[in-house]
Amino acid sequence: MLRQKNQITKYVFYLFAILLTVSCSRYSSGLEWALKQAGDNRAELEKVLEHYCQTPEDSLKLKAAEFLITNMPYHYTLSNAVVDSFRLHIASHTPGATTISDFEEQFGPLANLRYQRLYDINVMTADYLIRNIDFSFRLWHEAPWGKHISFDNFCEEILPYRVGNEPLENWKEVYYERYRPMLDTVANGHDPVAVAGMLFKHLYNNEDWALVYDYNLNTPDLGALALLDMRWGLCREQVSMFVYTMRSVGIPTGILTYVQAPDMVTAHEWNYMRDTTGKAVGFDYYNTKIFGEDIIDHRKRGKVFRKYFQLQKESLPILSKSQNIPPKLNNEFIKEVSSEYLPDNMVEISVDKKFRNGDFMYLSVFNNTTWVPMAWSNVENGKVQFRYLQPDVLYQISDYKLGQVIPVSAPFVMNRNGTADFLVADTVNNQSVRLLRKHYYPEWWERTRICAIGGRFQGANKPDFSDAVTLYTIPDKAEMLWENIPLNNMQTFNYARYITAVDGRNYIAEIEFYDGDVKLSGKPVGTEGSHLNDPDKTSDKAFDSEPLTYYRAEHEIKGSWTGLEFEQPHRITSIRYLFRNDDNNIRPGDAYELVYWAEDGRWRPLGHQVAGNSYELHFDSVPTGALFLLHNHTRGKEERPFTYENGEQIWW
Numbered sequence: 001m002l003r004q005k006n007q008i009t010k011y012v013f014y015l016f017a018i019l020l021t022v023s024c025s026r027y028s029s030g031l032e033w034a035l036k037q038a039g040d041n042r043a044e045l046e047k048v049l050e051h052y053c054q055t056p057e058d059s060l061k062l063k064a065a066e067f068l069i070t071n072m073p074y075h076y077t078l079s080n081a082v083v084d085s086f087r088l089h090i091a092s093h094t095p096g097a098t099t100i101s102d103f104e105e106q107f108g109p110l111a112n113l114r115y116q117r118l119y120d121i122n123v124m125t126a127d128y129l130i131r132n133i134d135f136s137f138r139l140w141h142e143a144p145w146g147k148h149i150s151f152d153n154f155c156e157e158i159l160p161y162r163v164g165n166e167p168l169e170n171w172k173e174v175y176y177e178r179y180r181p182m183l184d185t186v187a188n189g190h191d192p193v194a195v196a197g198m199l200f201k202h203l204y205n206n207e208d209w210a211l212v213y214d215y216n217l218n219t220p221d222l223g224a225l226a227l228l229d230m231r232w233g234l235c236r237e238q239v240s241m242f243v244y245t246m247r248s249v250g251i252p253t254g255i256l257t258y259v260q261a262p263d264m265v266t267a268h269e270w271n272y273m274r275d276t277t278g279k280a281v282g283f284d285y286y287n288t289k290i291f292g293e294d295i296i297d298h299r300k301r302g303k304v305f306r307k308y309f310q311l312q313k314e315s316l317p318i319l320s321k322s323q324n325i326p327p328k329l330n331n332e333f334i335k336e337v338s339s340e341y342l343p344d345n346m347v348e349i350s351v352d353k354k355f356r357n358g359d360f361m362y363l364s365v366f367n368n369t370t371w372v373p374m375a376w377s378n379v380e381n382g383k384v385q386f387r388y389l390q391p392d393v394l395y396q397i398s399d400y401k402l403g404q405v406i407p408v409s410a411p412f413v414m415n416r417n418g419t420a421d422f423l424v425a426d427t428v429n430n431q432s433v434r435l436l437r438k439h440y441y442p443e444w445w446e447r448t449r450i451c452a453i454g455g456r457f458q459g460a461n462k463p464d465f466s467d468a469v470t471l472y473t474i475p476d477k478a479e480m481l482w483e484n485i486p487l488n489n490m491q492t493f494n495y496a497r498y499i500t501a502v503d504g505r506n507y508i509a510e511i512e513f514y515d516g517d518v519k520l521s522g523k524p525v526g527t528e529g530s531h532l533n534d535p536d537k538t539s540d541k542a543f544d545s546e547p548l549t550y551y552r553a554e555h556e557i558k559g560s561w562t563g564l565e566f567e568q569p570h571r572i573t574s575i576r577y578l579f580r581n582d583d584n585n586i587r588p589g590d591a592y593e594l595v596y597w598a599e600d601g602r603w604r605p606l607g608h609q610v611a612g613n614s615y616e617l618h619f620d621s622v623p624t625g626a627l628f629l630l631h632n633h634t635r636g637k638e639e640r641p642f643t644y645e646n647g648e649q650i651w652w
Contacts, residue, residue: 028070030070031066031069031070033073034071034072034073034121035069037073038121038122039122040122041121041123041124044124044125044126045072045121045126045129048065048069048126048129049062049069051130052065052133060137060151061133061134061137063151064133064136064155065129065133067159067310068159068160068161068309069121069129071309072119072120072121072124073120074311074332074333075121075162075165075309076117076119076120076165077117077118077120077165077167077220078115078117079115079116079118079167080116082110083110083113084167085103086107086110086219087222087223088226089103089107090103090222090226090232091225091226091229096232096532097214097530097531097533097534097535097537098533099214100216110218110219111218115220120162120168123168128170129161132159132161132172133159135172135173136154136159139172139176139248139249139250140158143192143250143251145190145192145250146250148277148278153278155309155310156252156254156309156310157252157253158247158250158251158252160247160309162309163221163240163244163255164236164240165221166221166222166223166240169223169224169225171224171225171244172248174224174228175224175228175244175245175248175249178228178248179199179249180249182199182202183195183198185198186198191275192252192273192276193273193291193292195249196251196253196273196283197292199246199251200242200291201291203242203245204288213234214233215234217233217234221240222237224240227240227241227244235268235285238285239255239271239285242271242283242285243255243271246273252273252274253271253272253273253274254271254273254280254306254307255269255270255271255306255307256269256271256282256304256306256307256337256341257270257304257307257334258301258302258304258374259303259305259328259329259331259334259374260328260365260367260373260374261299261300261302261365262300262365262393262395263299263300263365263394263440263640263652264299264367265369267328268299270283270284270287270297271283271284272306275292280340282294282295282341283295284297287299298443299443300390301342302363302374302375302390302393302395303336303338303342303363303374303388303390304336304337304338304340304341305335305336306334306335306337307334308334309333310333311332312332312333312334314335314336315331315332315333315334315335316329316330316360316376317330317331318332320360324400324402326362326373326400326405328373328374329362329373329375329376336375338375338387338388339387339388342388342389343388343389344388345388345390345414346385346387346388346418347386347412347420348383348384348385348386349383349384349397349408350383351379351383351384352408356379357378357379357380357381358378358379359378359379360376360377360400361376361379361384361397361398361399361408362374362376362399362400362405363375363377363389363395363396363397363398364395365393365396366411366641366652368637368639369639370405371396372405373398373400373405389414389420390414391415391416392413392416393413393414394411394412394413394627394652395411395412395413396408396410396411396412406601409422410424410597411423411597411627411641413652423597423625423626423627424599424625425598425623425625425626426623426624426626429624430622430624431622431623431624431644432618432619432620432622433618433619433622433628433644434617434647435586435594435617435618435649436585436586436615436616437584437585437586437649438584438629438631438639439582439638440640440651441480441582442582445480445582448579448580449479449480449579450477451478451500451502451507452474452477452478452579453474453475453476453501454473454502455474455498455499455501455502455508456470456471456472456473456474456498457470457472457473457496457497457498457511457575457577458470458471458496458497458498458499458563459471459493459496460493460494461493461569462494462495463525465495465497465499465561469491471487471489471572471575472485472487472575478507478579478580479579480579480581480582480585482510482576482577482578483576484574484575484576485574485575485576486574487572487574489571489572489573492570492571493566493569493570495563495564495566496520496563496564496566496572497561498511498542498562498563498577499559499561500559500561503555503557503558503560504531504552504553504554504555504557504558505552506539506551506552506561506562507580508550508562508577508578508579508580509541509578509579509580510542510543510546510578511542511575511576512575512577513564513570513575514572514573514575515570515571515572516573520564520566520570521564522564522565522566523565524543524562525562525563525564526540526542526551526562526563527539527553527557527559527560529554531552532554534552537550537551537552538551539553539561539562540562542562543562543564547578547581548581548582548583550580582638583636584636584638585615586616587611587615587632587634587635588613588615589610589611590611590632590633590634590635591608591609591632592608592609592610592611592617592631592632593608593609593631593633594607594617594619594622594628594630594631595628595629596622596623596626597626597628603629606619606621606628608633617630622644624644625643626643626644627641627642627643628641628642629641629642630642
C-alpha cells in the first residue's frame with residue numbers, strides 16, 4: 001500500500017514537472033516581447049526563468065520573475081559620470097546647506113546635464129535578479145504578517161529591486177542587516193503597523209537621520225546605498241528611504257502622490273504600508289503624528305495617485321496612445337486611487353458638440369502661473385464627469401491640444417456639501433476691494449511667528465553685552481510687516497542687538513537702528529554659525545537690506561543674537577524691524593495689477609497701481625463672484641488666485 005502511494009506521488013510529481021516544463025517553454029506575449037527587447041541580454045534573463053523551472057516548489061518564484069522581466073523594458077537608471085560621483089560623495093559626507101556647492105567646486109555643475117538611460121532589460125544579470133527574488137521571498141515568508149500579504153501586493157510592494165531611476169544595487173540585504181534586529185524590540189511584533197510605526201519613529205527621531213532639505217537638488221534618484229546614512233534631499237528622497245527600509249524587513253510599502261499641488265507650484269509624495277487586512281495606511285515624514293491614524297496634512301491633494309512597478313493599463317499614455325499628453329500625466333506607472341482617500345464628490349458639465357465620445361478632458365489646477373492638468377476623464381454623450389474631488393480646492397475642466405491647456409469650464413470650487421461653485425464674474429454688480437497680499441500665508445508662518453515673543457532689542461557699551469540695557473521687548477507674535485518702535489532713550493551705546501527668547505530660532509530678517517532721522521550703520525556682530533552652516537542664514541543677514549533673507553542659528557544655541565558695532569556711541573531713538581517673511585504683502589513703491597478670470601477663458605485687467613505707504617491697495621468697480629490674481633510687476637513670483645468675500649481675500 002505504501003509502495004503504491006509512493007508511486008502515485010512520484011507520478012504526480014513527474015506530471016507536474018512536465019507541465020511546468022511545457023509552461024516554461026511557452027512565454028506569454030508580454031514576456032516574449034520583453035525578452036526580444038533584451039537583445040543580446042536575452043540569454044541572461046532566460047537563465048532566471050530556467051532556474052525557477054527546475055522544481056514545482058519554485059513555481060511562484062517563476063511568476064515573480066516573469067512579473068519583473070515583463071515590466072523591465074520600461075525601467076532604467078539615469079547615469080552620468082558627474083552624478084555618479086555625486087552619489088558617492090553624498091554617501092560619505094555630512095549633509096548641509098552647502099552640499100551641492102561644495103561638490104560642484106570640485107567636480108563641476110550638476111545642472112543641465114545629459115543622461116544616459118541604462119535600461120534594466122539590457123543590463124540585468126541573472127545573479128542579481130535571482131538574488132533579489134530569493135531574498136524577497138525570504139522576507140515574505142519570514143514576516144509574521146506574511147500570510148496576510150497577497151501575491152499581487154508582494155509583487156508590487158516588496159519584490160521590486162528599484163523605486164525610481166536609481167542605480168541597480170543589492171540594497172535589501174544591507175538594509176535588512178541594519179533594521180531587522182530592531183524588530184525584536186517591538187512588543188506587538190506580529191502587527192506590521194506596529195513594526196512600521198517603530199521604524200518610522202526611529203527614522204524620524206534619530207538625530208543621525210534628520211533630513212536636510214535642499215531645494216536646489218536637481219538630480220535623478222540618488223539610490224538606496226547613498227540614502228542609507230545620508231540624510232539630505234527632498235520628499236522624493238525621504239519617501240524612497242522609507243520604501244527601502246520597510247521593504248527590507250518584509251513590510252509591503254509604496255508611494256502615493258499628487259502630480260500637481262492644487263495650491264502650490266510643486267507635486268508631493270508620501271508613503272503607505274498595508275496592514276493585515278490589506279488596507280493602505282498612509283504616513284508622511286512631517287505630517288504623521290500618530291502612526292496608523294489619519295495624516296494631518298495642511299496641503300491640498302486634489303487627486304491621489306499610487307506609483308507602481310508594473311505598467312498600468314489604465315494610465316493615460318496607455319489609454320490615449322497619443323503624443324499629445326499633458327506632461328504631469330505622461331507616466332505609465334501611476335494609477336488614480338482617489339476613491340480611497342477623497343469623498344465621492346462629483347461634477348458634470350456639458351461640452352461642445354465638437355467633442356466626441358471617448359475624447360479626453362482634463363481636471364486642471366492652478367500652479368501660480370497657469371492651469372495644469374492633474375487628472376482625466378472621457379466625454380460620454382456630450383458630457384464629461386469627474387468624481388472624487390477634494391472639498392475647498394479650485395479646479396477647472398480643460399482640453400489639451402499641442403501643449404496648450406484650453407479652458408472648457410469656468411473655474412469652480414468643490415464645496416464641503418458636495419456641490420460645485422462655479423466662479424463666473426458678474427460685471428454688472430460691482431464692488432470695491434481692499435487687498436493686503438498677493439499670496440496666502442505660508443504653512444511655516446504660524447510656527448515661526450511665535451518665536452518673536454519675548455525677543456529683546458538691547459544697547460550696550462561692552463562687546464559681551466554684560467552691561468546690556470533692554471530697549472524693547474516684543475510682546476506678541478510677529479506680523480509679516482515692518483514694525484516701527486519709537487523709544488524714549490537718551491543713553492548712548494557702542495553696540496546694539498536683537499537677542500531671541502527662543503533657543504536658536506531667531507528668524508529676524510531685517511533690523512534698522514535710528515538716532516533721530518539717521519539710520520545707523522556699523523559692523524555686523526553676533527552669534528557665530530547658522531542652522532546647518534547655511535551661509536544664507538548667518539547673523540549678518542539681518543542687515544543686508546534683503547527682506548527674504550533672515551538669521552537662523554542652530555536650535556541648541558541659547559540666546560542667539562545679531563547686532564551692530566558702531567564707530568562711535570549713538571543714541572537709539574527708534575527701531576524698525578521685520579521678522580522672517582515671504583515678501584508677499586503689499587510693498588510700498590511696487591507696481592501692481594489686478595486681473596480677473598473672464599468668461600472668454602482669460603485673465604482680464606482691472607487696473608494698475610503703485611503701492612503707497614499703507615501696505616494695502618484699493619480697487620473700485622471690481623466684478624463680484626469672480627476669481628482674481630494680483631500681479632506684482634516689480635518683484636517676486638508667488639501669486640495665488642483668490643475670491644473676495646465679506647471684505648476679505650479668500651485664497652485658492
